[in-house]
Amino acid sequence: DLTRRLEGAMRKLAGQPQLTEDNIKEALREIRLALLEADVHYQVAKDLVARVREQALGQQVLQGLQPAQQVVKIVHEELKRLLGGETASLQLPAKGMATVMVLGLQGSGKTTFCGKLARQLQKEGRRPLLVAADIYRPAAIDQLETIAGQVGVPVFSDRVKRSAPQIVKLGQRKARDNDCDVLIVDTAGRLHIDQTLLQELNDIDKMVPMDEKLLVLDAMTGQEAVHIAEQFAAQVGYDGVVLTKLDGDARGGAALSVKEITGKPIKLVGVGERLDDLEVFHPDRMASRILG
Amino acid sequence: QRLLGGGVKLDEDTLDAIEELLIGADMGVQSAVRITRTIESRLRETGGEADLPSVLRVIRGDVRQILSEAKPKVKPLTWDDALEPGADRKKGRKIRTPVAAEPPARESAADVRVVFVVGVNGTGKTTSIAKLGYLLQQRGHRVLLAAGDTFRAAAVEQIQVWAERIGALCVAQAPGADPAAVAYDAINAAVARGCDTVIVDTAGRLHTKTNLMAELAKVVRVIRKLTGHDPQTLLVVDANTGQNGLAQARVFAETIPVEGLILTKLDGTAKGGIVVAIAETLGLPVLYVGMGETVADLAEFDPGTFADALFA
Numbered sequence A: 001d002l003t004r005r006l007e008g009a010m011r012k013l014a015g016q017p018q019l020t021e022d023n024i025k026e027a028l029r030e031i032r033l034a035l036l037e038a039d040v041h042y043q044v045a046k047d048l049v050a051r052v053r054e055q056a057l058g059q060q061v062l063q064g065l066q067p068a069q070q071v072v073k074i075v076h077e078e079l080k081r082l083l084g085g086e087t088a089s090l091q092l093p094a095k096g097m098a099t100v101m102v103l104g105l106q107g108s109g110k111t112t113f114c115g116k117l118a119r120q121l122q123k124e125g126r127r128p129l130l131v132a133a134d135i136y137r138p139a140a141i142d143q144l145e146t147i148a149g150q151v152g153v154p155v156f157s158d159r160v161k162r163s164a165p166q167i168v169k170l171g172q173r174k175a176r177d178n179d180c181d182v183l184i185v186d187t188a189g190r191l192h193i194d195q196t197l198l199q200e201l202n203d204i205d206k207m208v209p210m211d212e213k214l215l216v217l218d219a220m221t222g223q224e225a226v227h228i229a230e231q232f233a234a235q236v237g238y239d240g241v242v243l244t245k246l247d248g249d250a251r252g253g254a255a256l257s258v259k260e261i262t263g264k265p266i267k268l269v270g271v272g273e274r275l276d277d278l279e280v281f282h283p284d285r286m287a288s289r290i291l292g
Numbered sequence B: 001q002r003l004l005g006g007g008v009k010l011d012e013d014t015l016d017a018i019e020e021l022l023i024g025a026d027m028g029v030q031s032a033v034r035i036t037r038t039i040e041s042r043l044r045e046t047g048g049e050a051d052l053p054s055v056l057r058v059i060r061g062d063v064r065q066i067l068s069e070a071k072p073k074v075k076p077l078t079w080d081d082a083l084e085p086g087a088d089r090k091k092g093r094k095i096r097t098p099v100a101a102e103p104p105a106r107e108s109a110a111d112v113r114v115v116f117v118v119g120v121n122g123t124g125k126t127t128s129i130a131k132l133g134y135l136l137q138q139r140g141h142r143v144l145l146a147a148g149d150t151f152r153a154a155a156v157e158q159i160q161v162w163a164e165r166i167g168a169l170c171v172a173q174a175p176g177a178d179p180a181a182v183a184y185d186a187i188n189a190a191v192a193r194g195c196d197t198v199i200v201d202t203a204g205r206l207h208t209k210t211n212l213m214a215e216l217a218k219v220v221r222v223i224r225k226l227t228g229h230d231p232q233t234l235l236v237v238d239a240n241t242g243q244n245g246l247a248q249a250r251v252f253a254e255t256i257p258v259e260g261l262i263l264t265k266l267d268g269t270a271k272g273g274i275v276v277a278i279a280e281t282l283g284l285p286v287l288y289v290g291m292g293e294t295v296a297d298l299a300e301f302d303p304g305t306f307a308d309a310l311f312a
């Protein structure tokens, strides 16, 4: 773990009253290595270490704290701050029909998340309706219909070759007819560089304005996380991030990179394949996880 | 401050650029450090200039070599040595390459080639199976797909649609069925229906879930018992995966004998550099690459092409 790694690097600090450029050099290198191993973006890691160095220099070696622990504490606090300090929640209007669109790369966990979100909102007393707007993937509609059945919420799907925006429009109508108050739109996985499919998301939003657009990102995403998040933010726009598959052992540095570069908060995390496996994002837990 | 090897005559900016390219391609710190530590001597060997293009040329050569020479060096920890992948090769039966020259006569389960596709959730297993089935059929094989994901919503329906699209037979059971039973069924069906290849789909699973990894080992044992040899196991890795890809590969390869990787989603912007660490550390070769969502989007892996694209 990072503290132990830093202890080796900071042996020079034994008996030193202050943290100096020279005696924390090794420690800063270890921190950068740890961040890169955790999939934090190259530039984000560099900037973070520079800020830690600034904060650390000149600090008195605190009583009762090993110098290594002291530096780790600075890093941990900085990570927590970057990850959003407080937990952020979904901003759904209290009255009328709320609309949520779920988007992201192929296989990130969108369809499963739609089911999890429906269950969560249902527990909170809302009446969600799921919309199967993935018109490409084989059996995508079957998948969402099965999930809707498991949660016990209505689903709108279309097998007559309508476009995604048309399906969402019809889904909204069904929601109204069924007295539902949240529309959850599952979309097909797509590349952040596919202009046609990015436009499809915008066309959906134009057809039925979305209160909340959520980017679903796999926690094991590597260096490309920044590029992915930037493109979706620039071409489509989203209000928050859902980080999935956190029940694995991926350190999740992508979370830091995405938050740092796009400023979008991570709102929820997926922690398993069952429809109950959804949790609120905790910046402090994520910080510890990234640091390993 | 520099991460990478000292004593290199390259200037700071060039070193910075190299570091950023290697890390940015998801090659990981270990690979990046190791590669750059030998850069200066390699440059001398090849008579290259101490500039970025020359360095990248050397690195590409290194990467190509690592990837083309990859030979599995990790075995399942509890594997029965009598039936390890090498065993059949000694008897003159080549079961290493996923593409056979001529489909052998299918008189028994022993003659059916079984491809077993595994990996963590959402990496592209089911889609890759459709692509591989399509590729093999184009080469004259008769392929049968086994709907071995009996867990996830509509997983069976998904592979059934693909089987229909590529004109392959598909064997499935009720949802919640034992995946080993599906594989068993499928291999026997292949014998009965004259198919020479069975490709078995499995449910996605995180390598940290010990019970799910044990389930995989059980399915492989059942296949082995029926056919008398190991299936050819392909581990599917998403090119967007960061350093966790190495942990995935290690645990899967320590659970069942893994033949090689399918690296998917290379049509995105990720470079998939994690396969270099996987090749170096575990000796697992990449056998196929997925570059899109249609059946035609699968190619046999070419180390040179991959190395060239790494820093493009």
Ligand SMILES: Nc1nc2c(ncn2[C@@H]2O[C@H](COP(=O)(O)OP(=O)(O)OP(=O)(O)O)[C@@H](O)[C@H]2O)c(=O)[nH]1
Pocket (backbone or CB within 6 Å): A105, A106, A107, A108, A109, A110, A111, A112, A113, A134, A137, A140, A187, A188, A189, A190, A244, A245, A246, A247, A248, A269, A270, A271, A272, A273, A277, B121, B122, B152, B204, B206
């Ligand atoms: N372990 C784990 N698995 C997850 C989680 N979220 C989703 N999955 C699994 O990841 C795989 C992909 O999930 P999907 O919901 O189909 O992903 P998707 O983004 O809708 O995929 P496409 O529609 O093809 O882009 C499935 O096997 C899910 O069960 C999670 O939080 N933890």
Ligand SMILES: Nc1nc2c(ncn2[C@@H]2O[C@H](COP(=O)(O)OP(=O)(O)OP(=O)(O)O)[C@@H](O)[C@H]2O)c(=O)[nH]1
Pocket (backbone or CB within 6 Å): A106, A107, A137, A189, A191, B119, B120, B121, B122, B123, B124, B125, B126, B127, B128, B149, B152, B155, B202, B203, B204, B205, B236, B264, B265, B266, B267, B268, B289, B290, B291, B292, B293, B297
């Ligand atoms: N762009 C791109 N998408 C791919 C590729 N391979 C698979 N996909 C997409 O990734 C998503 C997941 O593919 P699946 O085949 O369902 O993945 P899986 O590993 O079987 O998923 P689980 O069974 O749920 O673990 C689908 O939307 C596929 O179309 C590829 O090479 N490129």
Ligand SMILES: [Mg+2]
Pocket (backbone or CB within 6 Å): A110, A111, A112, A134, A140, A187, A188, A189
């Ligand atoms: Mg989906």
Ligand SMILES: [Mg+2]
Pocket (backbone or CB within 6 Å): B125, B126, B127, B149, B155, B201, B202, B203, B204
């Ligand atoms: Mg699958």
